[in-house]
Amino acid sequence: MPVSARLLAVAVTTATCLGATVVPVAAASATDAVVSRGVTIPEFYNPPATLPSADGALVRSEPLPLALSLPGVNGPLPGTATRLMYKSTDSRGEAMAVTGAYIEPAAAWKGTGDRPLVAVAPGTMGQGDQCAASLGLEHPLTANGQTVSIGYEDLAIYRLLAEGVAVVVTDYAGLGTTDRLHTYVNRVDEAHAVLDAVRAARSLPGTSLTPSSKVALFGYSQGGGATAAAAELQPAYAPDITLAGTSAGAPPADLVEVTKAIDGSELAGALGWSVNGFLQSDPALKPIAEAHLNAAGKAALADLSTMCVGDALFAYNGKHSTGWTTDGRSISDIIRSEPALTAFLDQQRIGRIEPSSPVRVSTGTSDNLVPHAQARQLAVDWCAKGAEVTYKPIALPNLGSALINHFTPLLTDQGDAIAWLTDRLDGKAATSNCGDLSGLS
Numbered sequence: 001m002p003v004s005a006r007l008l009a010v011a012v013t014t015a016t017c018l019g020a021t022v023v024p025v026a027a028a029s030a031t032d033a034v035v036s037r038g039v040t041i042p043e044f045y046n047p048p049a050t051l052p053s054a055d056g057a058l059v060r061s062e063p064l065p066l067a068l069s070l071p072g073v074n075g076p077l078p079g080t081a082t083r084l085m086y087k088s089t090d091s092r093g094e095a096m097a098v099t100g101a102y103i104e105p106a107a108a109w110k111g112t113g114d115r116p117l118v119a120v121a122p123g124t125m126g127q128g129d130q131c132a133a134s135l136g137l138e139h140p141l142t143a144n145g146q147t148v149s150i151g152y153e154d155l156a157i158y159r160l161l162a163e164g165v166a167v168v169v170t171d172y173a174g175l176g177t178t179d180r181l182h183t184y185v186n187r188v189d190e191a192h193a194v195l196d197a198v199r200a201a202r203s204l205p206g207t208s209l210t211p212s213s214k215v216a217l218f219g220y221s222q223g224g225g226a227t228a229a230a231a232e233l234q235p236a237y238a239p240d241i242t243l244a245g246t247s248a249g250a251p252p253a254d255l256v257e258v259t260k261a262i263d264g265s266e267l268a269g270a271l272g273w274s275v276n277g278f279l280q281s282d283p284a285l286k287p288i289a290e291a292h293l294n295a296a297g298k299a300a301l302a303d304l305s306t307m308c309v310g311d312a313l314f315a316y317n318g319k320h321s322t323g324w325t326t327d328g329r330s331i332s333d334i335i336r337s338e339p340a341l342t343a344f345l346d347q348q349r350i351g352r353i354e355p356s357s358p359v360r361v362s363t364g365t366s367d368n369l370v371p372h373a374q375a376r377q378l379a380v381d382w383c384a385k386g387a388e389v390t391y392k393p394i395a396l397p398n399l400g401s402a403l404i405n406h407f408t409p410l411l412t413d414q415g416d417a418i419a420w421l422t423d424r425l426d427g428k429a430a431t432s433n434c435g436d437l438s439g440l441s
Contacts, residue, residue: 034178037147037306039130044083045176047097051087055192055238056199059085064101067140068154072106078161079105083134086200090173091188091281098193099176101134102168102201103157104208109164111426114210116244117201118160118421120169121194121219121226122153123410126308127184127273132176133169148310156218156414163422166209168201170194172226174280181305184270184277185252187348188233190226194219195238215241216421220249220410221370225350228253228361228378232353243357245424247417250363250370250406253350253378260332261371266403268319269312271331272304282344292334297324313403351381355388358430360420362392364409365441369402376441383434390420391433393441 034041044062051059064081071077081103088098109115125131126149130142136151143149153169160167173189174182183189198215201207219227228248234241252258255274262270279286293301300319304312321331335341359382363375372393379391394409424430433440 034129036128036130037311038144039142039147041129041176041178044085045099045129045132046178047085051095051097053087055087055089056196056203057087058200058203059087059097061085061204064134065138066103067138068158075106077106078158079103079107081137082204084168084197084200084204085177086196088173088192088196090183090192091186096173096180097177098170098173098196099132099134100168100170100197100200101137102166102204102207103137103161104166105161105164107162107164111164111422113427114213115164115166115208116214116216116425117166117168117198117209118216118218118425119194119198119201120153120157120160120167121190121217121223121230122169122172123219123221123223124267124270124273124309125149125175126312127175127182127276127304128306128308128311129176129178131308132171134171134176137169142308143310147308148314149308150310153223156220156418159414159418160218163418165422165425166201166207166213168197170197181276181280182273183281184273185222185225185255185348186277186281187225187229187350189281190222191229191233192237194226194230195234195241198241199238214244214425216244216425217246218417218421219247220414221406222252224248224251225253227251228350228359231355231357231359232350235356245358245360245421245430246355247360247362247421248378249413249417250367250409251350251361251375251378252370254374255345255348256332256335257371257374259335259345261369261402263330263332264318264320265369266313266317266401267309267369268321269304269307269316271321272301272316275331276301276305278341278344285340285344288338288340292325292327294324294326297321300324351378354385355382358388358390358424358432360390360392360417360430362394362409362413362417364394364396364405366396366398366405367409368398369406380437383432383437388430388432389434390430391437391440392416395441
């Protein structure tokens with residue numbers, strides 16, 4: 001890796017992990033759309049009343065200042081960023097505005113063909129609008145006494161840019177945009193947002209992308225589920241996009257299993273984001289929630305709806321959903337007892353559609369937050385359908401913390417995952433190891 005790329009990787013890691021940038025409480029002005037936990041959400045994120053008809057069509061764009069940027073011979077390193085708003089379609093068939101960012105790299109693409117594009121699907125950011133990944137590029141750490149948001153996806157983005165790969169990152173449905181609640185882990189909303197981000201980047205004027213630019217997808221955790229779902233839905237939803245490859249790290253493919261695992265964990269707040277997302281996706285489920293949630297549960301959902309990951313780690317670490325329900329049962333137990341909830345989560349299952357392009361599924365063998373077994377099962381399910389799957393178990397010891405067991409593989413495997421993607425973008429054939437799955441943990 002060139003010295004400049006190493007410096008950028010160190011810089012983003014430092015800012016992300018140690019918090020080099022602190023954003024103070026912002027004062028709202030006449031043009032501010034909303035203030036979320038003391039953070040002013042720019043007017044850009046307030047969608048217009050009318051959206052274009054075509055999925056992926058640009059609604060608006062503007063320059064996006066990168067917090068971590070160095071001067072370079074060919075322009076700022078790692079590149080020049082543009083904030084995006086584009087049109088997509090949600091799981092109910094309704095038009096929605098989605099925001100994100102496109103970054104044009106300063107580095108040249110060293111592979112064959114024209115400069116490629118990777119769509120990055122962020123991992124769990126939270127549910128407050130201030131948690132959006134595009135805002136994290138501008139402010140890697142937001143800490144103002146009311147909220148803590150960490151742009152940890154910046155590291156993967158900067159590593160891709162250092163390879164000369166253009167990047168588009170989505171904020172997903174309702175994260176950043178001020179008109180709706182983020183539909184956390186809704187596979188259709190996430191897949192559509194990822195695929196339409198590719199379309200939006202392609203239509204942005206003044207980039208080095210061409211009609212021949214290859215496209216790939218990268219994501220871990222929530223992002224791994226989003227890219228996995230996008231790989232499944234691409235042939236039907238976006239036949240105009242040909243995928244060279246998809247990296248799906250620690251994908252929450254089976255939400256029944258994931259819901260049980262996160263309850264009582266360090267990231268128990270994600271259970272609240274999930275329930276909020278379910279209710280936003282299907283309002284018919286609201287009477288069931290109303291009947292089963294007690295005052296504490298309803299207050300927790302409202303509280304979490306404006307929180308980022310950092311906030312939830314402080315406020316809901318180790319919380320059990322048994323304290324949120326009228327009869328002391330867990331959310332998982334209630335899901336099993338309610339056919340409508342069971343059916344909804346069944347609809348969210350990833351692994352029932354064969355991707356038409358190469359996919360890489362990685363999962364930490366000790367991951368008990370987004371459980372290893374259900375992620376491995378995704379690879380098994382895809383292999384059974386004849387998909388071209390590279391399955392990568394990441395063997396690590398149990399480190400005693402579910403959050404660390406989940407987060408460590410993100411760091412240890414990220415380089416290999418990006419290398420696998422750049423090989424696909426360079427035209428190298430993928431090698432499926434489906435035949436070896438029976439011998440792999």
